[in-house]
Amino acid sequence: MSGGANGASAGAAHIVMLPWLAFGHITPFAQLARKLVSADGGGVRVTFLTAAGNVPRVEAMLAPSAAGAVVVVPLHLPHVPGLPAGASSTAELSADGAELLKVALDGTRPQVAALLAELRPVAVLMDFATPWVHDIAAPLGLKALHLSVFSATAGAFSCVPARRLHGPHPSAHDLRSAPAGFPEGSSLATIPAYQAADLTYLFTSFDGKPCVYDRVLASIEACDGIVMKTCAEMEGSYIDYLSGQFGKPVFLAGPVVPEPPQGELEDQWENWLSAFPDKAVVLASFGSETFLPVAAATELLLGLEATGRPFLAVFNFPRGADTEAELQARVPLGFMERVKGRGRVHVGWVQQQHILRHRSVGCFLNHGGFSSMVEGLVAGCRLVLLPMKGDQYLNAALFARDLRVGVEVARRDEDGWFGRGDVADAVAGAMADGGDGDLRKWREFLTDDAVQMRFTDEFVRQLKELLCRMAEAGTLFPYFKKKNYVHQGSVCFSFM
Template sequence: MSGSGNGSGRAGVATHVVMFPWLAFGHISPFAQLTRKLISGDETLRVTFLTAAGNVPRVEAMLAEAAGAVAVLPLDLPSVPGLPPVAASTAELSADGAELLKVALDGTRPQVATLLAELRPDAVLFDFAVPWVCDVAAPLGVRALYFNVYSAATLALTVPARCPGGQRPSAHELTAAPAGFPSDSPLVTLPAYQAANMTYVFESFYGMPSAYDRFIECFKGCFGIVMKTCAEMEGPYIDYILAQIGKPVLLAGPVVPEPPEGELEERWASWLSSFPENSVVFASFGSETFLPAAAATELLLGLEATNRPFLAVLNFPKGADTEAELRARIPPGFEERVKGRGAVHTGWVQQQHILQHQSVGCYLNHAGFSSAVEGLVAGCRLVLLPMKGDQYVNAALLARELRVGVEVARRDEDGWFGGQDVSDAVALAMAEGGDGDGRKWREFLTDDAVQKRFAGDFVRQLKELVRAA
């Protein structure tokens, strides 16, 4: 059975959805999570997942449990001067390389057009980097839906009202939210360092559209927007986006990680088990957030000052001299002073297993939304130390609106923080009542009935959208 782009989402006939994420695993993962959610919730759905050829084995592993209903198809990235020929995701690239990867992905348009013409799916869910999918899908009768992998609060800061008259905003103008933004939000004003970071969104590289330009084209061309959130958590921002875009908004519900498989590596299991329940601070910043040397040093001094056991994971861009980078960050005498209670690691760890270990009580992280939800679901107190982009927005949303974390205090003009700020945030999070509304949101996120309702409602709305074609 196959979809046809002509409304084949009717009862008893398979609805065929194509997934086309940006080539960063922080984007690929939510697309894969949504795929698993869709497939497990409805046997009449099938998915084709498009990604660069070099990512296929990893994506297939992510979708192994849904293998019978999902096909992962490779795209051949065209050669781009300056881009390593083996590059398939941002994990292997510098910031400049990531911009070149957008050039390469734009070059796959003819392949994607051919595939959509052959597959004739009912809908294609695409990412911010490829708004041209709308132009390819429309003549085929395929519903092009922009899938926003960020929080609704983040998207709400990049709506058309951000650039009245098409004028690119200055860093100073970005300290204020766009017109009509929810007035009681903690994001109505941003500190100078966060506004300066946001200017990237409006910059053009290699003569290509800026990220903001791509967002606006997504809004203009798409048939609707899919978001991995819910009204309970981000209602005012969802309403604002709806008013700004004027297109259908489909809510998939917050993506909650599936329980981890297997056991925690013995090395970490025995080390963590040597400490009391809920005593360990686990500090980790995801696979693509790298702390500058000075920030990492203050983080380590702060963890030392907590007088608690801790495990800090520090990672570096691909190709970096890991040993040299670590040496540049570890304070003099630090290893001797924290011997027996502190560990610094670089490289992959079983994050979910570690978070669920009974001795881990605090999770210090970069406020990536998926990471924060992982920590919350595991029952950890959250300390938030965002380093870029949407992480700043997430931290404000989590700590000041949902009340599920403590932000590390920063200097407004440049975002600097010291070891004492880290130590104070951990102390606040671990104090009595330091989990705020954590228990309420943990129960909400882990309620099977709630999650099934989100999945069911989303699939129903998706099929209604397809049937309306």
């Protein structure tokens, strides 16, 4: 294939992106791609690499604003024993299958090497799963940048060199405390036992393969810089800590705010939601890859019932699951009759952004996914946070405690159990007078187009200056022509 992109400027800086094969990773990469190609007068174009089965969905994410400036190129995953044929993302797999998917992505190394040699981009944005990208990029004179899809808070707590203090396999007890040198005064100095137990997964090797922690550190330690989709205003102390831990330049792309949704809300939801007063409805939704166990889902539904408010609860189940049987196991006996007219339970995808922006929706109960919380904030919804795994716990603490937007559902320390009363209390607290905390402040910040464009423009400027310095030092292949002017103190080059 050629390195061109239909409709993109031939002089644009060409960047390749390779996210991990989970839509919680693919989506932020795609959001950043849209921001980059719209910045600096079209000065960036992107080639986006992903498994062949994901291509249609990724192209849909990029349309229409990034059409032409982002080209999605399929990678063909090799056969891995035990991995279902055609599997392209973690959304289709069990936890064990997701580990095998890492092995399959490792197997695309020859394809990625051939593409980089042919495309000759100026930089590659890689994810945690593929630290070997740097080994391919360096001989070609390309910058390999680690793009973290996690909050700086989550990365600072869990995946820094200071965690090596307890050896390669820290215990749950070790993980209850923040690593050495962690920002003073942080609300995350310690975490509950159940959260620490969950984080041990990061240090667990499957079939002798590198664990998540090892892949993250290998990727960052090999890279030429760290890209984070956050900003100093939201996570300044954690960003500084990460930078100090790794000794790498950090480039901040700003929090990735979703573009306004296209089209109209489906009639079934518009008609149902419009029957309720403004800000009355609670939307409970947990993303496409967070699956609530039976007991947790049952208590959630009973808690929503106990609020007395109208609600829409959205569940997802792993691919191949018996959806009807899974739902029946979670819905209490007589529940649907008791909430008829004010409560609905739905399985599968919904137009979440449209629903959040509907005038009748006032509360968003979610799993603490960074993108989900931002979606709720920009829609003006009060947040109730019920994280279920990994970085979600740390994201929820950041938003609820540091940023003062959101109420966490109370949990039992040792095992994370919560009851219906805890859910109802959290919703009541969020919806009470003053329950919005600093929501208005952060909503205005996130929806300020000038602020968001400043983040993107500054990121692109810093990236280009990095590449210019490489060209001056002779460490970059000659994709630049020297210009006869100075820009903000840096010699500038134009892309050939």
